[in-house]
Amino acid sequence: MTSSRKSTLLHLGVLALLVVLFFVLPPYHAGNLSRIMVLAIYAMGYNLLFGYTGLLSLGHAMFFAAGMYGFGLTLNLGGWPVPLAFVAGVVCAGALALVIGLLALRTAGVAFMIVTLMFAQTGYLVVLYFGTYTRGDEGFVIQQAQRMLGGFDLTSETGRYVTALILFAICFLGLARLVQTPFGRTLVAIRENEERTRMLGYDAGSHKLRALIISGAVSGVAGAAYALLFGYVGATFATVQYSIFPLLWVLLGGAGTTIGPLIGVFFMFYLIDTSSTYTNAYMLIAGVVLVLLTVFAPQGLAGELRKRVFKWLP
Amino acid sequence: MAAVSILETRGLTKAYGGVLANSDVNFKLAKGKVTALIGPNGAGKSTFVGMVSGRTEATSGQVFFEGQDISHLPAHKRMQLGLAYTFQIxxxxxxxxxxxxxxxxxxxxxxxxxxxxxxxxxxxxxxxxxxxxxxxxxxxxxxxxxxxxxxxxxxxxxPHVFILDEPTQGLAESEVDDFIKLVRSLAGETTILLIEHNMKVVMETADFITVLDQGMVLAEGTPAEIHANADVQAAYLGSTPHA
Amino acid sequence: MEFGPHLMLASLEGAVIAAILSLTAMGLSIVFGVMRVVNVAHGEFFMLGAVLAWYVTSALGGHPALGFVAALLIVPVLVAAIAATADRLILKRINYDADRTIVGTIGILYIIQQTTLMTFGPDARPVEAPFNTRLSLPWFEFGENGFAMFWPWGLSTTSYKLFVIAAAVVILLGLWMVITRTKIGLVMRATQQDSEMAQAFGVPVGTVYSLVFGLGAGLAALGAVLVVPIQQAHYLMGHDPLLLSFIVVIIGGLGSLPGTIVAAILIGMSDGIISVFFSPTIAKIIATLLVAMVLVFRPQGLLGKTAP
Known part of the structure; x- marks a missing residue:
């Protein structure tokens, strides 16, 4: 069996497993899994930029939040229908990524990290400043009645799971395909050796910008989906912590692998979920995991698997 | 030179601070031939090909490639036009x-x-x-x-023009021989600009040689002409007796 | 109060902020300058300084000055030791690789912050100042009766705040002497110039790195001990100093020590003045946006020299 056949089977297998899990899991865990899938979309968006293109952003919360507020505000204040508001959220995130990219991509390395961190911090403060509309830290709830799509109730456990799974599947398969295209291969080349890529005649700058826009838009999908499915929009999602999370997930699962983000979110979610029943200092776990990962397994779970067992892993 | 030139520089100059790494280099690359660029360390060879390939920005002067002025194109655009470049490191x-x-x-x-x-x-x-x-x-x-x-x-x-920056550096003797064969087999197929320290490689592959010294063109000609050139002997070949 | 006295009050508050900030930012700047390491956990060393100061003063009891002096002597050393250990255990192992160091220090940030939450708890706790006399300040004006001096109501500061400003100046001067005049300073500067060359000349670069990382954290802790009688100790208090220090170090030119001081005074004063007259959120928005733009368009810093 060729690598590409194996990888197609793997991706379809993961989706099939998620379908089966819905029927066998108790409701509490099925609910968790909807949340995990939405957060995994965010992680996948981040992974395209960090794992494949080699750009470490510390400000992705601004794209997640742009999707969330773009959706939530047009729906709540603008009275837009759900599909249109959803598109608005994604477009907001993509457009923000374009603007940030034009500025931040003039820098590289540590400066890029700090610049993205600062822009995200600005974004967070802007959300607080326009508290009249955003309700600041407190946030606002999207009423159950508004979270309907063509008569289909998105607040029921089933509605949530199905929507999360569909969105996840689209992003999962779409990104898995994207990284195999010449465009995706070029992103990997930039990660490995940007100067060489440029001297092979590729426009590295425009590739990075496009990667950032896609990454931002996918993060926006996750933000809008989160607001839609869980009915809450708040400034917490724009804080530094939500910029650190995707980095953590991707590092844990394996940067530059297609299934890494899902694995990372899954383990981290249950790690925090379990530990928060014992202590309110659950972010301690995140800190310990980050340190252990950087020191001992910089390639993450899927990365270590790829290195040791399955060389074909995409 | 009788051959048609595929790449040409006019007055190409690079200054780092007050130091001139290249000054006023006029150079023509004969189409379909192997041209070697030689010169002592620090003669400005790498700076020169850096400006040709677009890695290094020229202080002044122009680069023409297949008749087109590419002086202001970024490196990747130049590669897209048909230049290729291998790194020294x-x-x-x-x-x-x-x-x-x-x-x-x-x-x-x-x-x-x-x-x-x-x-x-x-x-x-x-x-x-x-x-x-x-x-x-x-x-x-x-x-x-x-x-x-x-x-x-x-x-x-x-590539239409293939720039090789010290390709044999650090290679074993047998690998150098293979490289010479490879370059010879490419003759006529593409145009090669070769920066090389190893005089054996230069003498066995190059159709033309350009000698750079202190950022300026010291001499140009066929290997035989260069070999006989007294200035070159003094500036460069004198220091490598086996050449 | 009228505009003039109001501005003077704001400047005094700004000077206190600037004093603390120059100590904290100096720590970040030294670490970046010598080690080329961006320490995201820097704010947590600041927080740790404040929290440990509370522990030391409350353990000693007695006159507040006694506890305060003890804290001033013990806490920075303790925090420096913790930081040096973290350097040895974590940063050294990942070879100070830029990306991994950032991720690693983010990890350290959460470990320190959350451990404090588990032990110190979520409450803010005060430390009593060693002395705290209220000082009224005069204001001069040309009025109907010519030049006059009077004491506007509300225009006052405390002796402790003046002490903080003086202490910061003394500490920074001392630091300057250490860096420029002593052997330790020489070794630090040599490592900053070229760590491989320094290694070749027998400088124990690994030890120097641990010391520098400890010194950076110790300076942050020192700032925190000074500030804790004014601002209470809390497990989340590291966030703002981190952000402000980043801003200072970037505006001042990464790794430039004189630039750091000038920028700390600039940022501290303007933070104090702007937040008296404008909404603090707007001030922060402008500051963070400004920093991002400086990094994008003038990566050598506003005050740094133009790159050759």
């Missing part, structure tokens, strides 16, 4: 397979045509003699093989 994609390294070089032209791409990669790897290592991770190759891979990446682009 090996620059490959160490984490990717040998196959993917070459495929990346060929893909820009062949795009989505995966069959043509595969054929191209195989042909190039066979030509340079590392087809059996296609699936190896490039970073695991020996130094000599990495240099060969770098040349393969240049060839995969089907």
């Amino acid at each position: 090996t620059s490959i994609f160490p984490g990717l397979s040998v196959h993917e390294n070459v495929a990346l070089a060929a893909r820009r032209k062949l795009g989505k045509d995966s069959e043509a791409l595969e054929a191209k990669v195989q042909a190039v790897l066979t030509r340079v003699g590392i087809a059996d290592r296609a699936e190896q991770i490039a970073g695991d190759l020996s130094y000599g093989h990495q240099r060969i891979l770098e040349i393969a990446m240049g060839l995969a682009q089907d």
